[in-house]
Amino acid sequence: MVHAADLVRKAVMRLAWHSGFASGARDRFGGLGSIVMLHRVRPDCISPLGVNRSLAITPAFLEQIIVSLKSEGTEVVSMDEMAERVKSGLAGKRRFVAITLDDGYNDNLTHAYPVFQKHNVPFTIYAAPGLIEGAAVLWWEIAEKLIAKAGILSIPGGPEWRCGTLHQKRAAFHSLMRYFSINLTELEQLPVLREMCAQQGMMCGVPSDQDVMNWKELRQIAADPLCTIGAHTVHHYNLKKLSPDMVAWEMRLSADMLEDRLGKRPMHFAYPYGSARAAGRREADIAAAEGFVSAVTTRHGTIHGEHRANMWALPRISINGRFQKLVYARTMMSGVTTPIANAGRRVVQA
Ligand SMILES: [Zn+2]
Known part of the structure; x- marks a missing residue:
């Protein structure tokens, strides 16, 4: 991009x-x-x-x-x-x-x-x-993987993002970044991300799934x-x-x-x-x-x-x-x- x-x-x-x-x-x-x-x-x-x-x-x-x-x-x-x-x-x-x-x-x-x-x-x-x-998780990286996989992504009681095309996926990523940074408290981010991952059948927050030493x-x-x-x-x-x-x-x-x-x-x-x-x-x-x-x-x-x-x-x-x-x-x-x-x-x- x-x-x-x-x-x-x-x-x-x-x-x-x-x-x-x-x-x-x-x-x-x-x-x-x-x-x-x-x-x-x-x-x-x-x-x-x-x-x-x-x-x-x-x-x-x-x-x-x-x-x-x-x-x-x-x-x-x-x-x-x-x-x-x-x-x-x-x-x-x-x-x-x-x-x-x-x-x-x-x-x-x-x-x-x-x-x-x-x-x-x-x-x-x-x-x-x-x-x-x-x-803790590298939530910006998990969010990217999540959006790459999803067709539609939603937060219970929150917004919904259409992720059908690459253009929509990139727009969804930036919108989700803003939502996580501005609308959620630091302590809410991980539970919300876990819920979104569960919806898509993805792992989240398992140490072996992360790319850190x-x-x-x-x-x-x-x-x-x-x-x-x-x-x-x-x-x-x-x-x-x-x-x-x-x-x-x-x-x-x-x-x-x-x-x-x-x-x-x-x-x-x-x-x-x-x-x-x-x-x-x-x-x-x-x-x-x-x-x-x-x-x-x-x-x-x-x-x-x-x-x-x-x-x-x-x-x-x-x-x-x-x-x-x-x-x-x-x-x-x-x-x-x-x-x-x-x-x-x-x-x-x-
Ligand atoms: Zn850092």
């Missing part, structure tokens, strides 16, 4: 890069470096309707990015090292990139990890224990010193929709569970969804109070010395399937797209 806005963004980024503007402006906009956000890394596309295609890049593209970063002298660092550099304001050091992957997809182990090992680069995986144990696999990858495991809440809820006590509980329990299962307490945190609608000032203050060294959002931006004062609302650069070309990745990491995406702001915070 091609978004008109994406075509404009791509044209602007190609122009910025090929005109030399992006590389020239890197000193002003690029700051100390970037935190890259990935989700899935796999050679094939398993998004039946194409609507979750943006969550995946190929291992070949990941390797291309790492080779490119190294060739231009950028250092790929761990999140500990990132935090150290921002807090100490180490000027004169080379620009850094920290690579992060959200949700703990099992392709991180099978397809991304070999690339990280080959190039000896550190990486961070933000894991949500509820996704591993079946108390199990504890054994997570332990295996976490044992490598290149890997940092960060916390991503227990249930992958939108934290802005929860009470302050629940927000703190989700953060603390996810860290407790990861420490218990992996033997090391996570010091870095990622907000589920991470947009301004899912994480703000209140959530950043709670993450700080819970003792995390850093917390990342999904807001678009590079990392600057100013972030020293607020390490709990760090923006990232999403490298995803919709922008799977080196020219886009390099332009975004140069920082020139940060003010474009943030109403002129060079430094993006909570």
Whole structure:
């Protein structure tokens, strides 16, 4: 599926890069470096309707990015090292990139990890224990599978979606996303999804049906010193929709569970969804109070010395399937797209 806005963004980024503007402006906009956000890394596309295609890049593209970063002298660092550099304001050091992957997809182990090992680069995986144990589900992926299968989909006492054609299915997916995000509370989402799955004879919320690493696999990858495991809440809820006590509980329990299962307490945190609608000032203050060294959002931006004062609302650069070309990745990491995406702001915070 091609978004008109994406075509404009791509044209602007190609122009910025090929005109030399992006590389020239890197000193002003690029700051100390970037935190890259990935989700899935796999050679094939398993998004039946194409609507979750943006969550995946190929291992070949990941390797291309790492080779490119190294060739231009950028250092790929761990999140500990990132935090150290921002807090100490180490000027004169080379620009850094920290690579992060959200949700703990099992392709991180099978397809991304070999690339990280080959190039000896550190990486961070933000894991949500509820996704591993079946108390939470990757509902946007289950919804896509559900809509791909269904002819008509309905919520008892709620809306009904016709899913006869591919066009209808895609429209239904976006409508269902809105319904789940806006009309349902975080605690209602899973029971409603289970009911919809039952209607279609589909599994829902069984750990083996999900594409995330199990504890054994997570332990295996976490044992490598290149890997940092960060916390991503227990249930992958939108934290802005929860009470302050629940927000703190989700953060603390996810860290407790990861420490218990992996033997090391996570010091870095990622907000589920991470947009301004899912994480703000209140959530950043709670993450700080819970003792995390850093917390990342999904807001678009590079990392600057100013972030020293607020390490709990760090923006990232999403490298995803919709922008799977080196020219886009390099332009975004140069920082020139940060003010474009943030109403002129060079430094993006909570
Ligand atoms: Zn997530």
